[in-house]
Amino acid sequence: MVVVTKQLLDAFIACCVGRRDEYAYQRSDGRYARAGCPLTYDVVYRHLQGVQTIGSYLIDEHGLCRFAVFDSDASSGLVDLLQVQSQLAGVGVPSYLEQSRRGAHLRVFFRDPASPALVCRWLLPFCPDGVEFYPKQNALSERVPLGSLVRLPLGVHRVTGECYPFVAWSHGQFVPVAASLADMLAWFSTVLRVPVPASIPLPVADQATPTTPRTIPFTSVPSETTLTIRDWCRQHDPVAMIGRYVALDQKGMGCCPFGWHHNDGVDAHPSLWVYRPSYPDLCCWYCHAWKQGGSLFDFFRYYYGLSARELWSHILAGGHF
Ligand SMILES: [Zn+2]
Known part of the structure; x- marks a missing residue:
């Protein structure tokens, strides 16, 4: 049995537990x-002792989240997420790698609870x-009252019987951050919890209500490149890309993230349809409530509240989504 003090549990819970009720x-x-x-506490304690393994709902009772998780099920997951960890470190965001059954998780812990919508705009x-990225939802709703679930770290996976450690890249290999479960719990007191920035560009939906919905023309092509917005749209799978921002079902339906044309600013029933365009048409999404859709480029323009020129500059500068 591992000796677990309340102090150790508190540090672990502050990092890894979302909803408490x-x-x-x-x-x-x-x-x-x-x-x-x-x-x-008792439930968490039994999880750590390997008696019962639990998952925590990311979005809490107040609609906020305290951490985000990148989840790769690929066999190259640890290496893939090591690259993400390095990119995040490059912009001053500490993150932590955890082995998983099939691949890996990369976790970012927040200093204060933050809006899932803000977190998605920041880290997606x-x-x-x-x-996969968690939180998967921008907000809880009647249809999604609890949101997504992520396995609580350091428990025993019920299928494999294994406990997966947090690891760091050292001298050409991944090594556990601590030798024992007790030490790994103590390690949680040392992890950095980052403040979620308040200055992420807001989607148009959160800023002002446009008087007339606009259609974005495909005109902005900088002279120094031969790539056009049309090319860029054709090079990307809209279902996969938009699917990382909006949870889509098998038919491509999800809750529309552009709240301004929905009651109370939130699409409570899935109104957004995302589909693969039939070229030369580039339209790939349609909001049934708004009765308007657009291209992949339009989607990100609205999502980030950017002008066509700003978004195109971001794309040409190698920005990814
Ligand atoms: Zn809509």
């Missing part, structure tokens, strides 16, 4: 079932193709 436990087939009761641009 609800959680889920992992079944023997690896799937999760809603527990229907609060996530107490660092998420490579094929990697």
